[in-house]
Amino acid sequence: MLASAAREPRRSVMEFSADFDPASGRLTLAGDCAMLDAPALERALGQLRGAAPAGLEVNFERSGTFDIGPAWLLRRALHVLGASGTQVRYRGQPPGHFAYFDELLGRDAGRFPEPAKLTLSQRFTAFGHAVADRVDGWYEELVYGGQLLTSAANAWRSVRRLRIPSIVRHMHETGVQAIPVVAVIAFLISVISAYIGAQQLRPFGAEIFTVDLVTIGVLRELGVLLTAIMVAGRTGSAYAAELGVMKLNDEVDALESMGLNPYEVLVLPRVVALVLVLPLLTVVANAMGIAGGALLTNYLLDLPWQQFVSRLDSAIADTTLWAGLVKAPVFGLLIGLTGTMRGLQVRESSRELGRLTTVAVVQSIFLVIFADALFAIYFLEIDF
Numbered sequence: 001m002l003a004s005a006a007r008e009p010r011r012s013v014m015e016f017s018a019d020f021d022p023a024s025g026r027l028t029l030a031g032d033c034a035m036l037d038a039p040a041l042e043r044a045l046g047q048l049r050g051a052a053p054a055g056l057e058v059n060f061e062r063s064g065t066f067d068i069g070p071a072w073l074l075r076r077a078l079h080v081l082g083a084s085g086t087q088v089r090y091r092g093q094p095p096g097h098f099a100y101f102d103e104l105l106g107r108d109a110g111r112f113p114e115p116a117k118l119t120l121s122q123r124f125t126a127f128g129h130a131v132a133d134r135v136d137g138w139y140e141e142l143v144y145g146g147q148l149l150t151s152a153a154n155a156w157r158s159v160r161r162l163r164i165p166s167i168v169r170h171m172h173e174t175g176v177q178a179i180p181v182v183a184v185i186a187f188l189i190s191v192i193s194a195y196i197g198a199q200q201l202r203p204f205g206a207e208i209f210t211v212d213l214v215t216i217g218v219l220r221e222l223g224v225l226l227t228a229i230m231v232a233g234r235t236g237s238a239y240a241a242e243l244g245v246m247k248l249n250d251e252v253d254a255l256e257s258m259g260l261n262p263y264e265v266l267v268l269p270r271v272v273a274l275v276l277v278l279p280l281l282t283v284v285a286n287a288m289g290i291a292g293g294a295l296l297t298n299y300l301l302d303l304p305w306q307q308f309v310s311r312l313d314s315a316i317a318d319t320t321l322w323a324g325l326v327k328a329p330v331f332g333l334l335i336g337l338t339g340t341m342r343g344l345q346v347r348e349s350s351r352e353l354g355r356l357t358t359v360a361v362v363q364s365i366f367l368v369i370f371a372d373a374l375f376a377i378y379f380l381e382i383d384f
Contacts (some may be wrong), residue, residue: 007155016064020043025053032064034072041070045077052290053086060092071097106251114268141233144341148271151263159384166269169274174235179284181234182227189226190218190292207301211308214293217318223286225372228331231278232364236339239270243343244353252344267344271336278332279325286324321384327375334367 016031018041027048033041042068060077066074075098082088118126155161197213243266246252252262290312297303342360346353378384 008348016040016218020044020047020051022047022053024057025055026057026059027100028059028062030062033066035067036067038070038073041073046071048077048081048150051082052084052178056089058080058088058090058094060090060094063092063095066095066097068097069187071095072101079223087172094173137303140345141341145337146342147263148337150342151268154261155264155268157312160263162272163265163269166265167273170270170273174231174274175281178231178234178281180287182230182281183288185230186218186223187292189222189291190214190289191296193217193222194293194296195300198297205341208264208303208311210297210301211303211311215290215312215315216320218289218293219286219320220323221372224282224327225368227281227285228280228328228335228368228372229365231281231332232335233361235274236335236364237357237361239336239339240343240346240357241273241353243267243340244346246355247344247346248353250348262344266284267340269347271333273276274332274336275329276332278335279328282325282328286321306379323375327372330371330375331368335364338364338367 016033016037017029018033020026027044029041056078075097078088082362087155106136148342155163161313194210197210198207201207201213245253251265253267255262256264294308295304297308298305339360342356342363346356
C-alpha cells in the first residue's frame with residue numbers, strides 16, 4: 001500500500017481550477033497550477049480563443065504558484081489575444097515567470113543579428129594579429145628544434161643520458177603493438193590492388209603483369225606510406241596526448257624544477273624509438289603486402305607460387321626495396337617531431353589538448369605525404 005502511494009503523483013495543496021465567463025469576459029484562476037493541471041488550463045484557454053472577446057480580465061487573486069510549463073501556455077495565449085486586438089488586464093499578481101516570458105516575446109527571434117562591419121583600421125589590426133600569431137608559432141617551432149638538437153647532442157655523449165630503457169619501451173608500444181594493424185592493412189590493400197590490376201589487365205592478356213604492379217607498388221610506395229599513415233594516426237596522437245596531459249598536470253614543470261631536461265627525458269626517446277621502429281614496420285608491411293598479392297593472383301589467375309616468385313624476382317630492381325626503406329626513418333622523424341611538439345604546446349585547458357592532438361595527426365599525415373612526393377621527384381631525377 002505504501003508502494004502504491006509512493007507511485008501516485010504529488011498533487012497541489014490547493015486544487016487548481018480555470019473558469020472562463022464569456023458574458024463578463026473574465027478568466028478566473030484558482031489554486032496551484034502544476035504540469036498535471038495543464039490540460040484543465042488548456043481547455044479554458046480553448047474556450048477563450050473561441051470567444052475572442054474585445055476585453056479580457058484575468059483574475060489571479062485566488063491563484064497560487066505556477067509551474068513554468070502552464071505559465072508559458074497562459075502567457076502565450078494572452079500574447080496572441082493581445083496581438084489580435086483584445087484588451088488584456090490583470091487582477092491580482094500574475095505568475096513570476098511572466099517577466100521572463102515578456103523578455104523572450106519582446107525579442108525578434110526570427111532574424112539573425114547583422115554581422116558587425118569592420119572598419120579599415122580593424123581589418124589591418126586583425127591582419128597584424130594573425131601575422132604576429134604566425135610568427136610566434138614559427139619562433140616556437142624554431143625554439144623546439146633548437147632545444148631538441150641541443151638535447152640530442154648532449155645525450156649522444158653518454159649511454160645513460162640516451163635512456164635506452166625508455167627507448168626500448170617506446171619501441172615496444174609504437175612498434176610491436178602496431179604490428180597486427182599494420183599487417184592487416186597492408187595485406188588488404190595489396191589484395192585490393194591485385195584485384196583491380198588483374199581486372200584491368202585481363203582484357204589485354206597481360207594478367208602476369210599484376211605481379212609487377214603489386215610488388216613494385218608495395219615495395220616502393222604503398223608499404224611505407226600506409227605504415228607511416230597508420231603510425232601517424234596511432235602514435236602521433238598518442239605522443240601529443242601524453243605530453244599534453246603532462247603539461248596540464250604541470251609534470252613538465254616538475255621535471256624542470258628537479259633539474260632534468262624535458263626534451264631529453266620525454267621527447268628524445270619517443271622520436272628515436274619511432275625513427276628506429278618505422279623501418280621494421282615497413283618490412284612487415286612489405287611482407288604482408290606481397291603475401292596478399294601472391295594469394296590473390298593464385299586464387300584469381302591460377303598463378304602458381306613458384307611462378308609468382310620467379311616473376312617477382314625479375315620485376316623488381318636492386319633499388320626497389322631500398323626506395324621504400326629509405327623513406328621510413330624520415331617519415332618516423334616527421335611523425336615523432338610533430339606529435340611531441342604539439343603535445344608540448346598544450347596549455348590552459350583540455351579543449352586545447354583535443355585540438356592540438358587533432359592538429360598533430362593531420363599535420364603528420366600531410367608531412368608524410370608531402371615528403372613522399374618529394375622523394376618520388378628526387379628518385380625520378382636520379383633514376384633510383
